[in-house]
Amino acid sequence: MTGQPRGLRSLDLIDRYRSDKEDVVASFFVPAFTVATSYGRAVGYFTSTSLALYARGIEAFAERGGSMRLIASPHLNEDDIVDIERGYDLRQVIERATIRELEQESRETVLDGLGMVGRLIAEGRLDIKLAFVEHEGRVGIYHEKIGVFRDEDGDLVGFTGSSNETYGGLMANFESVEIYRGWVAGDGARALRLEADFQALWSNQTPKLSIECFPDLARDRLVKLGAERPYRPLPGRDDALTPAPVVLSEPSRLTIPGWLEVRDYQRRAIESWLRHQGRGILKMATGTGKTKTAMIAAAQLANVLRQREQPMVVLILAPLQHLVDQWITEVEGFGVRPVAVYESSQKWQPVVEEQLVEARLGQRPVVAIVATNTSFAGEKFQSVLSRITQPLLIIADEAHNLGSSRYRASLPPNATYRLALSATPERWFDDEGTDALIDYFGPIVFELGLGDAIRIGALTRYLYVPRLVELNDDETNLYVALTAQIATRIAAGDELGNADPTSPLGFLLRQRAGVLGHAEGKFAALRGDLSVRSDSWFQLIYCAEGNRPTEPGEPSGPNQLRDVMDLVGNQLHLSAHSYISETPRAERKVLLRRFGTGNDLRVLVAMRCLDEGVDIPDARTGYLLASSSNPRQFIQRRGRLLRRAEGKERAEILDYVAVPPSGAPINFDVERALLTRELQRTNEFGKLAENYETTLDALRPLKERYQLMDM
Structure with missing residues (x-):
C-alpha cells in the first residue's frame, strides 16, 4: 500500500x-466505526435498552x-434456566426470554432504537446470535468480551476488554480495552486469534458453549417495529457511537408498600x-413476620x-435456595429487584x-443481594464482599445456621x-x-415468644393431640438392644447431653x-386420624x-414416606404429593400454589423440606410421625401451622409418640433420661x-410410669 494510510x-x-486516561468510546470505538466495513462483537449479555443504544451507535456505520x-x-431468568436444565425445548425457552425482554420496554427513545435494529436486520446489516454455557446439564451466562473490526483493505483490529454493550458498560462504568492491530509485529497473531475465536463462536464450534440463532419471532417483531417507526436522525449527533438521549427511569428505592400494615410489635x-x-x-x-419486619x-x-446522599447495600443471607426465592419476592414487594446469589457465579457476579x-x-x-449461606461463604462472593465500601446492612435469616465455624x-x-x-437463635x-x-x-x-404471639393475634390458636403408640415385638427387641448399648456408653463416661452426632453414642x-420414628403402629393411628379428616x-x-x-445383617426396612404416600393416595384416595429435598425448586413453587388453592391438593407429605422458612400459612392440620429432639426442628414445624390465613380460626397438631410396651426389660434410669x-x-x-x-391427661400414664409428673 502506498501514499497516505x-x-x-x-x-x-x-x-x-x-x-x-481517555474516553474509551470517543477515543476508540467512534474512530474505528468511521473507517471499518465489518464489525464482529461477542459480549456477556444484552438488554432491550442496550440493543437500542447499540443500533444508534452503528447507524452511520451501516449507512456506509x-x-x-x-x-x-440471552436474558434468562431462573425459570428459564430450570426449564432448560429439565430438558424443555431450548429454542422455545430462548424465544420466550427474548420476547419477554423486548416486550417490557415502552419508552419512546428505546423503541426508536429497537426500530433501528429491525431496519438493520431487514437490510442485512445486522445479525444476532445468542450464546450461553451448557455443560454437564448446567446452564450459565456467556461472559466473554471480544471484538474485531475489518476495513475495505482487509486490515484487522482485534480487541478484548471489560465493557458490555449496556448503557452502564458503554457510558457510565470504568472500563479498559486492549487493542491488537493486525499490521503491527507482535499484534497480528493475537488479532487473528481473536477473529478465529469469534468465527468459532459464530459457527457454534466452541466447546461448552451453545450458540442459537436469534429467534424468528423476535426477529420478525423487530423488523415490524422498524417498518412502523420512521427513521428520525438525531440532530447534532455526528459521531457513530453516541447513543440517543435515553431517559432512564429513576433507580428503585426501598419503600414500605402502602398496603402493608406495620404491626405494633414490629414497630x-x-x-x-x-x-x-x-x-x-x-x-x-x-x-410472626420476621421477614417483613427486617424489610421495614x-x-x-x-x-x-438517602437523606445523607449515601447509597446502601443490603445483603440478605438464607440457608436454602427456596428461602432465597421467597426473600426475592419480599424484596421486590418493597420496590427493589434483588440479585439472587447461588449456583454459578457466571450468573450473578x-x-x-x-x-x-x-x-x-x-x-x-x-x-x-440475596444469597444462600453456601454461596456467601464461597471465595468469589467473599472477594466481592471485601471490596464494598458503601454502608452495608447484613440481614441473616434463620441466623442460628451462621454460628458454625x-x-x-x-x-x-x-x-x-x-x-x-431467628425464632431460636x-x-x-x-x-x-x-x-x-x-x-x-x-x-x-x-x-x-409464641405465647405472646398467640395472645396478640399474630399467630393462630391451636389444639395439640399426642398419640401414644406402642412398639411391636420386633421393634421392642431392637429398641431394648440399642438402649442397652447406650447405657454401656454412658457408663463408660460418654455424656448423653453433649453427644457428638458422629460419635458411637451419637x-x-x-x-x-x-x-x-418408623414405628409400624403409627400407620394405624394415622389412618384413623386421616379418615375422620x-x-x-x-x-x-x-x-x-x-x-x-433393622437388626444388624438384615436388609433395610421400608421407607415411611413411600408407605405414607401409598396410604394417603392409593388407600384413602386423598389428593396428595410428596415434598422432599429432591423436589426441584420450580416444582416446589407449583406444589405450594396448588396446596394453597384449597381445591387441588389436600395433603403434602414431607420429611425435612417444610421445616425452616417455607411460607404455607393455609396449613391447618399437621401430623408429626417423627421429629428430632432438637427443639429448633419441632418449633419450626409448629410455626408452619400457626401462621395466620383468611378463614383460619385454629390449627391442629397430631403428634405420634412411640414408646416401648410396659414391662419391657429396659434400664429404667437410662430410659427415663432418654424419655x-x-x-x-x-x-x-x-x-x-x-x-x-x-x-396432660393423654400423657399422664407415660409420665407416671417413668416418674416424670414434675415435667
Missing part, C-alpha cells in the same frame, strides 16, 4: 484504552454499507434495633442514608459488580449494620457458636430415634427420614395449646 491504519490507535454480527447471552422491634445503632437479634416466634427496618435505614459500580457512582441508591468466619467485618432473625449444644453470633450481630434486642441415639384441606404430614432400622428428652416436645407443644388439660 487508509482505513484502520489511518487511525492513531494505542495498545490500551482505559477510563482513567458496514455490517455487524453480534453474539450475546417496637425496629425501634429497639435502631436504638442499638442498627445491630442486634430479633428473637421472634416462627410465623431496611427501608427506614435506606431513607436515612457480573450483575452484582455492575450494580455496585452504579452505587459507587451515585447512580443506584440501593443494591439488594465456617460461616461465622465469613461474616463481613465491614458491615456497618447487622440484623439477625441459641445453637443446640453449641455455646461457642451462640456466643459468636451475639458477638457479631449484637444482643437480642427484641423478643416475641450413632446409637440416631438408631434408637429411627426405631421410634378426609374432607379437610391444608394437611401436612412429616415423615421419618430414611428407612426403618425426658423426648417429652420436651410434648411439654412445649402442650403448654400453649387450647386443650392443655386434655394433653
Whole structure:
C-alpha cells in the first residue's frame, strides 16, 4: 500500500484504552466505526435498552454499507434456566426470554432504537446470535468480551476488554480495552486469534458453549417495529457511537408498600434495633413476620442514608435456595429487584459488580443481594464482599445456621449494620457458636415468644393431640438392644447431653430415634386420624427420614414416606404429593400454589423440606410421625401451622409418640433420661395449646410410669 494510510491504519490507535486516561468510546470505538466495513462483537449479555443504544451507535456505520454480527447471552431468568436444565425445548425457552425482554420496554427513545435494529436486520446489516454455557446439564451466562473490526483493505483490529454493550458498560462504568492491530509485529497473531475465536463462536464450534440463532419471532417483531417507526436522525449527533438521549427511569428505592400494615410489635422491634445503632437479634416466634419486619427496618435505614446522599447495600443471607426465592419476592414487594446469589457465579457476579459500580457512582441508591449461606461463604462472593465500601446492612435469616465455624468466619467485618432473625437463635449444644453470633450481630434486642404471639393475634390458636403408640415385638427387641448399648456408653463416661452426632453414642441415639420414628403402629393411628379428616384441606404430614432400622445383617426396612404416600393416595384416595429435598425448586413453587388453592391438593407429605422458612400459612392440620429432639426442628414445624390465613380460626397438631410396651426389660434410669428428652416436645407443644388439660391427661400414664409428673 502506498501514499497516505487508509482505513484502520489511518487511525492513531494505542495498545490500551482505559477510563482513567481517555474516553474509551470517543477515543476508540467512534474512530474505528468511521473507517471499518465489518464489525464482529461477542459480549456477556444484552438488554432491550442496550440493543437500542447499540443500533444508534452503528447507524452511520451501516449507512456506509458496514455490517455487524453480534453474539450475546440471552436474558434468562431462573425459570428459564430450570426449564432448560429439565430438558424443555431450548429454542422455545430462548424465544420466550427474548420476547419477554423486548416486550417490557415502552419508552419512546428505546423503541426508536429497537426500530433501528429491525431496519438493520431487514437490510442485512445486522445479525444476532445468542450464546450461553451448557455443560454437564448446567446452564450459565456467556461472559466473554471480544471484538474485531475489518476495513475495505482487509486490515484487522482485534480487541478484548471489560465493557458490555449496556448503557452502564458503554457510558457510565470504568472500563479498559486492549487493542491488537493486525499490521503491527507482535499484534497480528493475537488479532487473528481473536477473529478465529469469534468465527468459532459464530459457527457454534466452541466447546461448552451453545450458540442459537436469534429467534424468528423476535426477529420478525423487530423488523415490524422498524417498518412502523420512521427513521428520525438525531440532530447534532455526528459521531457513530453516541447513543440517543435515553431517559432512564429513576433507580428503585426501598419503600414500605402502602398496603402493608406495620404491626405494633414490629414497630417496637425496629425501634429497639435502631436504638442499638442498627445491630442486634430479633428473637421472634416462627410465623410472626420476621421477614417483613427486617424489610421495614431496611427501608427506614435506606431513607436515612438517602437523606445523607449515601447509597446502601443490603445483603440478605438464607440457608436454602427456596428461602432465597421467597426473600426475592419480599424484596421486590418493597420496590427493589434483588440479585439472587447461588449456583454459578457466571450468573450473578457480573450483575452484582455492575450494580455496585452504579452505587459507587451515585447512580443506584440501593443494591439488594440475596444469597444462600453456601454461596456467601464461597471465595468469589467473599472477594466481592471485601471490596464494598458503601454502608452495608447484613440481614441473616434463620441466623442460628451462621454460628458454625465456617460461616461465622465469613461474616463481613465491614458491615456497618447487622440484623439477625431467628425464632431460636441459641445453637443446640453449641455455646461457642451462640456466643459468636451475639458477638457479631449484637444482643437480642427484641423478643416475641409464641405465647405472646398467640395472645396478640399474630399467630393462630391451636389444639395439640399426642398419640401414644406402642412398639411391636420386633421393634421392642431392637429398641431394648440399642438402649442397652447406650447405657454401656454412658457408663463408660460418654455424656448423653453433649453427644457428638458422629460419635458411637451419637450413632446409637440416631438408631434408637429411627426405631421410634418408623414405628409400624403409627400407620394405624394415622389412618384413623386421616379418615375422620378426609374432607379437610391444608394437611401436612412429616415423615421419618430414611428407612426403618433393622437388626444388624438384615436388609433395610421400608421407607415411611413411600408407605405414607401409598396410604394417603392409593388407600384413602386423598389428593396428595410428596415434598422432599429432591423436589426441584420450580416444582416446589407449583406444589405450594396448588396446596394453597384449597381445591387441588389436600395433603403434602414431607420429611425435612417444610421445616425452616417455607411460607404455607393455609396449613391447618399437621401430623408429626417423627421429629428430632432438637427443639429448633419441632418449633419450626409448629410455626408452619400457626401462621395466620383468611378463614383460619385454629390449627391442629397430631403428634405420634412411640414408646416401648410396659414391662419391657429396659434400664429404667437410662430410659427415663432418654424419655425426658423426648417429652420436651410434648411439654412445649402442650403448654400453649387450647386443650392443655386434655394433653396432660393423654400423657399422664407415660409420665407416671417413668416418674416424670414434675415435667
